[in-house]
């Protein structure tokens with residue numbers, strides 16, 4: 001079997017057309033969607049992601065702090081942004097430098113503006129299947145399933161990775177959609193035993209080309225959430241995912257590439273969440 005590739009750039013472009021139309025309508029009602037991004041430190045990948053997020057927005061502001069920034073300064077800025085009615089979405093780019101308590105920072109974002117969906121209340125809402133902001137990467141993956149008509153109800157789904165950003169919310173979304181979900185991680189004993197049973201396999205491990213074709217059930221849908229920059233050999237500088245695309249595409253039926261797969265959907269879902277937040281604000285203000 002040779003897998004069909006899901007083109008994340010093309011899907012993102014289609015979804016963004018709808019988001020742009022909604023943003024335009026909001027602007028006409030006097031509510032221009034606005035995103036505030038907090039970037040701390042000098043991680044080059046984070047700087048690129050933030051630049052891409054801002055470039056995708058009509059109205060966005062970046063608050064940039066050095067790596068040795070005082071956490072209180074960031075907390076004060078968050079309080080200011082929470083109170084600013086012209087701001088609809090607030091996100092803090094992760095990872096944060098070690099002097100920060102990540103959960104304390106994420107909890108300081110007003111839940112109405114938590115467009116990353118990382119606040120404990122947003123996580124609780126997702127786990128209970130209630131309305132709230134859904135973390136952008138797993139939300140983007142769900143959009144991919146929807147656009148490809150991937151049946152989720154009753155499917156065996158395996159998520160490799162248990163991070164708060166991807167693995168856990170992905171598992172919750174799949175559970176809410178009726179899949180039987182197994183979450184595997186670094187302590188999982190026989191990983192291939194689990195992955196071989198998966199109709200849907202989501203890899204979010206952070207290890208280049210970790211999932212190979214022999215670990216995949218024939219005909220499975222394989223979603224690669226990894227983004228790894230290779231540092232050695234002829235391929236140094238090249239980007240690759242957590243899945244060995246060449247061997248996996250021999251076995252899977254549908255697969256996402258890296259780059260150009262899940263990544264573009266992450267920023268797209270951030271835009272959608274910001275527009276949703278602005279729509280709620282406009283309704284509250286009676287605009």
Ligand SMILES: Nc1nc2c(c(=O)[nH]1)N[C@@H](CN(C=O)c1ccc(C(=O)N[C@@H](CCC(=O)O)C(=O)O)cc1)CN2
Pocket residue numbers: 048049091092093094095116136137165227239258259260261262263264265266267
């Ligand atoms: N506050 C947050 N921090 C982080 C998140 C997040 O969702 N919220 N996720 C990741 C990084 N990330 C967004 O912030 C992100 C990563 C990758 C891409 C992307 O489009 N990747 C492209 C390749 C880009 C490249 O050439 O380097 C692709 O896969 O095609 C978007 C967003 C951690 N932090």
